Amino acid sequence: MTTRHALYTSLTLAVLALVVGPIGIAVFVLGFGLGDSPCVLCWAQRTGMVLIALTGLFVIRFGPRPRYIGLAVLLASFGIHMGLRHSSLHLWRDVGQGFSAEIFGAHTYTWSIFIYWASVVMMGALLLVLKDGEATSVARRLRPLERVTLWLFLLMAAGNAVQAFASTGPPPYMGQSDPVRFSFNPRNWVWSTEEWRLSPVSLRGRWAIEKPDVSLAPADPGAGPLANVPVLPVARRASMSLPLDGPTTDLCYDPATDRFLVTTEKGLYITDGSFSRVLRHTVVDMGFSVDLARFTAGAFLDSRTVIALGENKSYVILRENDKADAAANFRYFLAAFDKFDEVSRSRLTTVRAKMMYVMSMAFDPASGSIYTVTVPNARAKRFVVSRFDRRDMTLSEEFTPALAAGSGLAFKAEKGSLDAFYATGAAFDGGRLYLISAAFGTLLTIDPQSRSVVAAHTIPGLVRPVGLAIKGREAFIVSADGAMSVVRLPDEAFAPVQDKEAPVVCGFRNPSHTGLCEERTPYVQGKKLDAICQPILDCLNDTRCIKTYCGATTVRQGWTLESATRAK
Amino acid sequence: MEFLNFVLILTAGYLVLRRPERERLAFGLLVVSSLLMATLFLVGTRGSILPGLNY
Numbered sequence: 290m291t292t293r294h295a296l297y298t299s300l301t302l303a304v305l306a307l308v309v310g311p312i313g314i315a316v317f318v319l320g321f322g323l324g325d326s327p328c329v330l331c332w333a334q335r336t337g338m339v340l341i342a343l344t345g346l347f348v349i350r351f352g353p354r355p356r357y358i359g360l361a362v363l364l365a366s367f368g369i370h371m372g373l374r375h376s377s378l379h380l381w382r383d384v385g386q387g388f389s390a391e392i393f394g395a396h397t398y399t400w401s402i403f404i405y406w407a408s409v410v411m412m413g414a415l416l417l418v419l420k421d422g423e424a425t426s427v428a429r430r431l432r433p434l435e436r437v438t439l440w441l442f443l444l445m446a447a448g449n450a451v452q453a454f455a456s457t458g459p460p461p462y463m464g465q466s467d468p469v470r471f472s473f474n475p476r477n478w479v480w481s482t483e484e485w486r487l488s489p490v491s492l493r494g495r496w497a498i499e500k501p502d503v504s505l506a507p508a509d510p511g512a513g514p515l516a517n518v519p520v521l522p523v524a525r526r527a528s529m530s531l532p533l534d535g536p537t538t539d540l541c542y543d544p545a546t547d548r549f550l551v552t553t554e555k556g557l558y559i560t561d562g563s564f565s566r567v568l569r570h571t572v573v574d575m576g577f578s579v580d581l582a583r584f585t586a587g588a589f590l591d592s593r594t595v596i597a598l599g600e601n602k603s604y605v606i607l608r609e610n611d612k613a614d615a616a617a618n619f620r621y622f623l624a625a626f627d628k629f630d631e632v633s634r635s636r637l638t639t640v641r642a643k644m645m646y647v648m649s650m651a652f653d654p655a656s657g658s659i660y661t662v663t664v665p666n667a668r669a670k671r672f673v674v675s676r677f678d679r680r681d682m683t684l685s686e687e688f689t690p691a692l693a694a695g696s697g698l699a700f701k702a703e704k705g706s707l708d709a710f711y712a713t714g715a716a717f718d719g720g721r722l723y724l725i726s727a728a729f730g731t732l733l734t735i736d737p738q739s740r741s742v743v744a745a746h747t748i749p750g751l752v753r754p755v756g757l758a759i760k761g762r763e764a765f766i767v768s769a770d771g772a773m774s775v776v777r778l779p780d781e782a783f784a785p786v787q788d789k790e791a792p793v794v795c796g797f798r799n800p801s802h803t804g805l806c807e808e809r810t811p812y813v814q815g816k817k818l819d820a821i822c823q824p825i826l827d828c829l830n831d832t833r834c835i836k837t838y839c840g841a842t843t844v845r846q847g848w849t850l851e852s853a854t855r856a857k
Numbered sequence: 858m859e860f861l862n863f864v865l866i867l868t869a870g871y872l873v874l875r876r877p878e879r880e881r882l883a884f885g886l887l888v889v890s891s892l893l894m895a896t897l898f899l900v901g902t903r904g905s906i907l908p909g910l911n912y
Binding site: 456466491 | 858859860861862863864866867869870871873874877878880883884887888890891894895897898900901902903904905906907908909910911
């Protein structure tokens with residue numbers, strides 16, 4: 290009997306703590322006192338706690354019947370799901386960020402995970418100490434503490450009903466994603482049915498991203514978003530016949546040692562400068578640590594250090610070592626254990642490029658920058674160049690390049706974009722970032738300083754290119770099967786950036802504009818300065834042009850070009 | 858709908874306290890309320906039923 294009393298007392302105190310603690314504080318202190326109003330998900334989480342408390346009261350009143358325990362476990366299980374689902378909206382945010390009120394350093398929706406977990410523990414403990422035949426079919430006579438707990442529960446439930454009526458309204462109105470501050474004044478009540486609106490049902494929503502697939506990229510150069518893209522003829526075609534462990538995924542060239550780096554989904558192969566033989570290779574064990582997925586890009590970080598990047602922006606850095614300890618390297622590699630040492634294995638973190646995979650990477654030794662470029666997917670279609678600092682492998686910059694004024698490039702459509710390009714290979718040379726796009730078989734040349742595309746060329750006959758390397762003035766473009774197309778880079782794309790670092794400063798005047806308006810635009814070799822400034826002038830005098838110049842002036846006629854000079 | 862749910866809960870709690878002989882009705886209300894709570898949560902999260910994180 291004593292044990293049974295202790296059991297009921299413990300359960301009563303647990304219910305009392307739940308009623309007076311999280312639920313009571315939520316409605317009477319946060320709600321009525323501070324004006325806090327739960328969102329639609331918070332309401333469900335709070336209701337679940339109230340239901341668990343009520344189930345506990347059933348046990349106190351009628352004994353520990355199996356259906357009560359079963360329902361409590363189901364409620365707590367669903368409650369843990371609710372806590373995780375709701376918290377997942379905010380867990381990834383920066384320190385201190387969240388939604389609505391914070392209690393003891395954690396937001397309310399995360400507290401619910403702990404409370405539901407504690408409920409499961411309570412149920413487990415109850416079952417553990419329960420004796421066979423404990424369940425009864427008659428109602429127990431309530432002791433004073435149990436009676437007080439039930440009354441407090443009714444008071445708390447009534448308080449919640451009042452708050453729910455004011456905040457969410459009678460049926461069919463229901464809670465809102467972004468609720469309005471609680472008020473007892475009916476004039477401030479907002480009742481909404483927005484959550485009832487039909488919308489697609491999905492298991493993972495925007496997190497359901499398909500893996501990148503080169504074969505899905507439209508190959509037809511004519512279908513690309515850019516107009517009047519010149520053709521770059523293929524100087525020669527060749528085929529790599531190297532003993533690789535799978536299809537080729539990228540290419541990179543190191544001018545200091547005249548060697549190429551070829552990557553496969555798991556392997557790194559360093560070849561001579563003519564692809565005639567493999568000088569060194571290894572196959573990386575992709576599991577049991579940072580998930581590297583499959584390598585889609587690789588680069589030389591210096592003449593003895595290489596990096597391979599997975600589609601999921603996870604990377605491994607390897608350093609060549611002729612005396613590598615094969616036994617110690619067993620954990621890192623699946624083959625050729627004594628050719629490299631693993632330096633590090635981690636992940637690149639992006640912001641604008643988040644939720645998108647990458648298939649290209651390039652390294653600029655002058656600035657110590659690593660570049661990656663996104664490939665579009667069904668949910669996120671953005672062309673984002675990300676730059677990381679080699680020293681700490683942390684994001685330094687992200688941008689979506691514009692078309693350089695004076696480049697002669699233009700979109701076919703008024704609201705055209707680069708988003709449909711599918712960058713599968715990248716190389717950095719002469720201050721330029723070169724990208725090969727499997728979509729539309731196009732070679733893009735980007736000036737990272739002006740964040741603009743300075744040249745674009747279609748290359749005929751490309752079949753799903755996956756990698757790009759630049760050797761001298763030639764670009765080597767490789768497909769998964771090792772087929773190689775070699776093109777000679779045109780002058781306008783190749784011109785070293787140091788020759789044209791200084792942009793053109795265009796000076797414009799207008800009677801309706803105070804002073805001289807100066808706009809800078811990248812210099813284009815071989816083109817007159819006036820001609821380089823002309824597209825800006827045309828835009829300034831065109832009411833349909835949506836680009837902004839001269840402090841976002843609304844004056845769109847009467848502009849003249851007064852000066853065009855190279856910046857000092 | 859949340860208001861309706863708390864009315865159901867309040868009724869069930871009252872039956873437990875004052876009308877224990879109506880246990881079946883009270884438990885029925887508890888089950889209905891649980892289902893309504895789950896339904897409202899799923900309506901609010903139908904665009905992404907599982908937590909939006911890496912798996």
